[in-house]
Amino acid sequence: MDAPRIDSLFAQLFHSLDEAAPMQQLCNRVAQHFGCAVALISDSGEVLATVGALPLSPLRSHAKRIDDTTQEAITSIGLWQLHHRVIELATQRCLLTLATHRNDPAVLHLDQVAAIAAAITAAGAFERAQAHRSLNMMAQVLRDLARGIDRSHEHHYWPRMESFGFPAHHPFQVTIAVPRNSQHATTARLLHLIDDAAEQRIGLLISHQLVRTTAAGAVHIVTPATSSARGWLHAKFSDALVTHSSEFQFLEDIPRALHEAESTLKLAQQIRDYSADDHVPAPLGYASLPLTAWAASALPQRELFERSRTVLAPLDETPQLRETLLTYLQCGMHIPRTAQALFLHANSVRYRLERIQRLCGVDLQSAIDLANLTLMLLPELWCCCEVGRKAAKTQFLIP
Template identity: 30%
Template sequence: MYDFEGSVVASTGEAPVQLIWNEVSATNQRELALEIGRWHVRTRRVALRDGVHVIAIASRGPETLEQIGELLLDTSERLLGAVHGIQYGATQRDRRDNEQLIAALHDGILPAREHRFWSRLAQFRFPTYASVRAVELAPLDEPSASEAHIAQLVSRARSDDLPLLVMLRRVDMDAPATVAALVPASHASEQWLAAVSRQFLTGSSAPSPSLSAVPECVREAETALGIARQWAAAAEAPQDLGPVLIDRIDLSTWLLSHVDPRQLRERIDRTLAPLGSQQLRDTLTTYLAAGQNVAGTAEALFLHPNTVRYRIGRVEEAIGEPLASPFSLSNLILALYPEIIGRRAELGEGRTPGSLAP
């Protein structure tokens, strides 16, 4: 039996499986009867929920296929459909239980009832009384998350053998959907977060050993996702940023994430107004992202190092202070922080603060 890509799902005997598939893939016919060398072959396409499968039977004697070929194909098709139906039903039931459990934890539970929920989590292979992380994810390729994204994340978690609770979530009716997840706080989950951040903006709470604290963890994960959105908006390659873990962000990121966005925007505009030129701003951003390295800045911007020095001199003239001043430098870093993070990822200058290397 082949899947829709031609990989052998199951087989028995020594028939020429690759030659059979070559014949099957060359046509869209539901059934084939053909000869390959000394082998007599019959095939049938079977459409299931997860795609098309092909059942093939082969014999070196044509009379065997004439006598029982049709019966074997019919029986195999029925068995395949029955097994798939059972698996699909079990999967749907697990999904409903999964969503109900994470929704209940998001709504909040009393500390006195935690032991009941730990036993339910154990059914999904979560280690009992071990710390968990709340996670919020937003797809990079679409404005809103969908069931297809859920399936993608679940598939990745299964391949990594990672326990996972997951559901679609909207903060309000007009907001795009995100994916809410709960994972054990472990090295395996960190690897999973790093991997899925190639396709999703990813924010994670700090680890928590208390299930009654999950609503607070969700708020932390939302804050972390908001930080990821800000950094991604200023980055040419947001898939390189990695996940944002709220317990690992630096002080600057933490401070900026707890300020009113409108007031912060006004302060940033006021701080950067003296620069005037976008050229100076881009040069300064790259200079700071490159660790104030003139040669690295020049290479990134395809400029001569003297041109970089000249522009940095103009920046210092505009702000009225040298960049060696810790006060002027800290103000500029805070004002340009998301842009510096994005440029830092492009330059490959180490991992993003608060994230994991993908």
């Protein structure tokens, strides 16, 4: 096949692709034009597009084995003759397979395979550019809403929200996720989440770290306030700190929702920091926080820390007293249970509690002093024993 014919074939395949699904439409055109089956599989084994009844299982295994030495090959499976071509698609390497039946008069030439591979590579670049534009639009809308809008202007934004999959005027919530692995917050990762949310029919606004947040690597997300959206988020960010705002009805409340999610995130970070095994806390929701946890998340963190240090600093040199105080609070101020948990005699616990009262200047019989100590030690109370872990699972999980 000569060069003009290849150029003409490329233009014919690539002309007027549907912006919503360019890759699948292009594969449909290739299958129709050449009378072949088509499979496009990433080197991770993900099927990106397919046309025809190809045996995908062995093709996925083959795609996972491609390396720098693999470029093109012709193999066979049963009655299928397979033309393989390795192509670079966006940020991943993929295996393009074109298959014809041995008894079929249709024959694929190498230059035709090259033209098809070039067209699919171009479609991938086009699809990638579309996804980048969508991510940039989401980020811009989220920045506008984060600055605050008047309710009278909401009608300008809801059509855009609907284009991102949101039901019109449906309650929404803001989520902040801070992945443990920085790779989970890359642009490629966010683009994948956008595609997956569209497939699952979940409304989504997503952006990298906004100026408001103090968490490096944070991802800001707005979704409909539904159990399916929350479940999707928890599955996609299972190894991340995740916090949710309350549910809101009006877009003018986005700044308030961001503040709620961010203040809850500060509490989640403290809980993680006090966890001995680097345990990632369960997702926290601002609306379901108990009053003490809500107060800890809402208070200025620096001032809370400084006031806590003023009271608890005397225990720095006596870690066994700090452990006794934590266990005492976790055991409901019950001395026998505290003694059992610490493998001590009850009189030893009483002696330690008296020392704590003298050193810290508190009265463990005072409801106010007990409330203050609970607030100061909340992250440790949450993480350091089975009672804290049970509370995290039963009281603070988003339903």
